[in-house]
Amino acid sequence: MKKEIAGASLDVNEEGYLTDFAQWNREIGTELAKEEGIELTDDHWQVLTFLQESFNHSEPLSIRGIGKRGPVSIKQFYELFPEGPLKKASKIAGIPKPSSCI
Amino acid sequence: MKRLLILGAGTAGTMMANHLRPKLARDQWNISIVDQEKVHYYQPGYLFLPFDIYQPKHIKKPIEKFIPTGVNLIQEKIDKILPEENKVLLANNNVLDFDLLIIATGTKIAPQEIQGMDGPGWRNNIFDFYTFDGAKALRDKLRKWQGGRLVVHICEMPIKCPVAPLEFAFLAEDFFRQKGIRDRVEITFVTPLSGAFTKPKATEILSHLLVEKKIEIVSDFAIERIDNTSNTMIDYGGKEVQFDLLVTVPTNMGDEMIARSGMGDDLNFVPTDRGTLQTETQENIFAIGDATNLPASKAGSVAHFESEILTENILRFINKQPLKAEYDGHANCFVETGNGKAILIDFNYSHEPVEGTFPFPGVGPLRLLKESRMNHYGKMAFRWIYWNMLLRGRHLPFVTPKMSLAGKHFDDMQEHEN
Numbered sequence: 006m007k008k009e010i011a012g013a014s015l016d017v018n019e020e021g022y023l024t025d026f027a028q029w030n031r032e033i034g035t036e037l038a039k040e041e042g043i044e045l046t047d048d049h050w051q052v053l054t055f056l057q058e059s060f061n062h063s064e065p066l067s068i069r070g071i072g073k074r075g076p077v078s079i080k081q082f083y084e085l086f087p088e089g090p091l092k093k094a095s096k097i098a099g100i101p102k103p104s105s106c107i
Numbered sequence: 108m109k110r111l112l113i114l115g116a117g118t119a120g121t122m123m124a125n126h127l128r129p130k131l132a133r134d135q136w137n138i139s140i141v142d143q144e145k146v147h148y149y150q151p152g153y154l155f156l157p158f159d160i161y162q163p164k165h166i167k168k169p170i171e172k173f174i175p176t177g178v179n180l181i182q183e184k185i186d187k188i189l190p191e192e193n194k195v196l197l198a199n200n201n202v203l204d205f206d207l208l209i210i211a212t213g214t215k216i217a218p219q220e221i222q223g224m225d226g227p228g229w230r231n232n233i234f235d236f237y238t239f240d241g242a243k244a245l246r247d248k249l250r251k252w253q254g255g256r257l258v259v260h261i262c263e264m265p266i267k268c269p270v271a272p273l274e275f276a277f278l279a280e281d282f283f284r285q286k287g288i289r290d291r292v293e294i295t296f297v298t299p300l301s302g303a304f305t306k307p308k309a310t311e312i313l314s315h316l317l318v319e320k321k322i323e324i325v326s327d328f329a330i331e332r333i334d335n336t337s338n339t340m341i342d343y344g345g346k347e348v349q350f351d352l353l354v355t356v357p358t359n360m361g362d363e364m365i366a367r368s369g370m371g372d373d374l375n376f377v378p379t380d381r382g383t384l385q386t387e388t389q390e391n392i393f394a395i396g397d398a399t400n401l402p403a404s405k406a407g408s409v410a411h412f413e414s415e416i417l418t419e420n421i422l423r424f425i426n427k428q429p430l431k432a433e434y435d436g437h438a439n440c441f442v443e444t445g446n447g448k449a450i451l452i453d454f455n456y457s458h459e460p461v462e463g464t465f466p467f468p469g470v471g472p473l474r475l476l477k478e479s480r481m482n483h484y485g486k487m488a489f490r491w492i493y494w495n496m497l498l499r500g501r502h503l504p505f506v507t508p509k510m511s512l513a514g515k516h517f518d519d520m521q522e523h524e525n
Contacts, residue, residue, distance in 0.1 A: 065400075068329060069263065070373050080331070083343040089301065089327050 011036045022095070022102050026060070029099030037097045041086075045097075049085050051076040053098040066091060066103040109136050111421075112195060112205040114185055114364075116142035116170050118150070118498065119396030119410035120211035124178045125500030126418040131425075139179040139203065141195070144170055148239050149493055150267075151407065151486075154274055154443065156242040157249055158282045165490065167239070173498045185212070188368040190389045207391050207421065210370075210377055212362040214267055214397040214405055216241075220358040221262055223333030232338065233353045236275060237267060245354065249282070254291030255351030260340065261298045262330055265374075266359045267397055267405040269305055270452075272296070273313055274443040275354060280320045281445035297325045297340070297348055306459040309452055312476055316444055359405065361398055376400040381456070382432025384417045391424070393417060402456065403436040411497055412437045412508040437510040439465075441486035449482035451475050455510040461517055466505040468514025475515065 008017045011032045016024045023029055034053060038045045045053075055075050059066055068091050072079035086093040091103055111127065113120045124140050131138065152166030174180045184198035188208070195203045216237050218225040224233060234248060235241035259276045266272075276296050283289040296303070296317060303313040303324060317324055331343045333353075340348045361375030370377055370388050378387040379399040386392045395417050396410035403409050416434045423430055436456030441449045451473045452460035464471040472481050496503060 065372075067373065073373055079329075079343055083329070088344055092301075 020096075020102065023099040024101075026057075026099050034097055034099065037099075041093050041097065043086065043093075043097070046085075048077065048081070052082065052085060052094055056094055056098045056100060060098075060100040066095070108134075109206040110204055111136055111138045111207045111209070112203055113138070113140040113209045113211060114142075114188075114195065115211035115213055115362075115398070116140050116144070116147070116174065116180065117211060117213050117396070118407050119213070119398075119414060120209070121147070121170075121173045121498050122411065122414040122500050123209055123211065123395065123417065125173070125175050125498065126414055127421060128175045128177050130418065130422060133177055137179070138177070139181055140174060141181045141183060141185055141197070141203070142170060143182060143184040145182065146170060146239075147173060147498075149490060151493070152490065153236050153239065153242040154271055154278065156239075157236055157245040157275075158278055159246060159250070160278075163239075163243065168494065175499075185362075185364045186367065187364055188370065188392075190368070190370065190392060193391070205391075207424070208393070209417070209421075210365075210386070210392065210394040210398050211396050211410075212364060212398045214359045214361055214376075216357040217360045218355075218357040220360075221330055221332060223335050224355070224357060226333075226335050228333065228335050228338070228353070232351065233333070233355060235355060235357055237271075237356060237359075248352070252352060254283070254288050256293045256295065256349065257352045257354065258295045258297055258340070258348060258350035260296075260330070260348075260353060260355040261300075262356060262358045263299055264305070265405055266356050268440070269404055269406075270440050270442045272298075272356050273303060273317075276322050277316065277320065277445040278443055279354075280322060293323070294321070295323045295325060295348065295350075297328050299327065299329050301326050306452075306454060309454075309460045309476065312450065313442075316478075320445070359397075365398070372400050380432070381436070382434050383420055383430040384413060384434060385420070385424075385430060393421065401434075401436070403434075404438040404440070406438055406440060407493070407497070408439040409437070411503075412439075414500070415502070415508040433509065435509050437508060439506070441482060441489065443483065443486060444478050447483050448478045448480055449486050450478055451482045451485065453510060453515075458510065458512070458517070461515050463515035465514070466511075468511075470514075 006017050008015045015028050071082055082090045146167050147170040149166040152161045155161040186196040186198050188195050193205055216235055230244045234245040236245050259272055261272050283292045302310040304310040328342045330340050333340050338350050361371055365371040365375045377394045377398055379394045381401050384393050386394050395413050397405040420430045439453045441451055443449050454460040463475045465473045465475050473485055
């Protein structure tokens with residue numbers, strides 16, 4: 006599927022997750038966040054960068070892992086990305102939906 | 108003499124001992140299996156114990172009964188693995204050397220991970236049914252409980268048998284109806300997932316059943332803590348769920364021995380190749396069943412399918428042949444839905460459960476993703492199969508370790524990224 010955002014045409018899956026991280030940039034991230042009703046601050050960016058780095062190192066992502074190794078506590082993670090923070094933050098970060106749910 | 112060591116004599120470890128003993132020459136390979144427990148529990152039976160459908164005697168047998176002759180059973184607590192030295196330390200300071208190691212130490216509940224869970228309410232109005240003691244304590248509670256707000260809850264994924272909490276909710280609904288107090292019980296299913304189950308097609312069918320049985324669902328609930336004075340669960344986003352009786356599936360974690368050995372992930376699961384079952388730690392160390400970090404269900408059926416593939420890979424490894432990445436994530440689960448019916452689901456890493464027939468394409472007799480009495484009889488017959496065939500490493504006729512696509516109704520055969 007295609008999605009037009011921030012003047013770019015992106016490949017996304019049926020849930021709206023980018024299928025090619027190379028197409029992502031900060032502007033696109035900002036626009037994707039707006040769609041979720043989130044105005045990105047430095048704290049948000051720290052989390053998004055952490056998620057992207059973990060993804061690039063093929064490290065599995067989980068809420069527990071964010072609390073343990075990430076830049077914010079689980080509580081703050083929920084404040085930054087309310088309701089389903091990992092799903093939302095992954096979408097904004099341009100990485101696949103984490104498959105921590107089996 | 109070479110030494111093959113298996114850690115854990117649960118479902119997976121016992122199956123491996125039974126598979127490998129006949130295949131490895133006794134004058135060349137010594138096989139030992141280590142487990143501190145004396146009792147082997149039929150864990151799928153924990154679901155039925157709380158409702159007095161099974162009695163304890165149906166689900167407990169001596170662990171040694173299933174260890175084949177020619178395999179040395181060592182009943183001692185494991186301290187840790189020293190991978191680089193090819194040694195395992197036991198709690199009694201004995202040292203076991205190995206040429207090949209199989210880790211099958213499973214998963215345990217960790218109620219201490221959630222603040223307020225294992226406090227004053229534990230086994231008073233907060234119960235688990237993932238342990239024998241928990242299921243039995245819950246049975247005693249349910250025998251006298253007169254109604255109120257029952258909450259069935261999952262703390263975080265992954266958990267052993269992801270369908271069991273739903274089955275518990277369905278069976279509880281049936282149980283209270285039979286008891287004539289259904290109108291006095293409010294049942295709520297609370298999950299960290301976005302829906303009833305992890306796979307979309309099955310979620311659709313199961314959600315429908317929840318509505319039919321008047322079971323309310325609260326999804327995307329990530330528990331932070333329990334307030335023991337108001338009997339309320341509070342999630343990280345501030346959502347609250349009040350309960351009179353909480354039946355929870357606490358966080359599931361791998362054995363602490365894995366952490367002591369420095370071999371685990373955040374939840375003490377062992378990073379393992381999802382196709383070959385070789386650990387990332389070292390090439391002569393393999394892992395199977397719930398102990399691994401595989402993105403497959405933690406379930407006996409998974410351990411069973413893995414055991415057939417791991418047996419082949421162990422033999423290849425010994426013969427210095429390349430391993431085959433054959434495990435496809437195949438899982439096969441009966442889902443009890445109450446009223447003497449069940450649903451059967453069959454899925455793997457890339458294909459979600461769909462409708463169809465099993466094990467014979469077009470014939471059945473079991474129906475996939477449809478409620479039927481035959482499926483329920485299948486689940487009930489499974490206890491016999493478990494004790495007499497599965498644990499003893501006998502191949503189940505017509506059931507293949509890799510998932511068969513025949514007789515299944517795939518709308519579109521797209522491969523899901525998992």
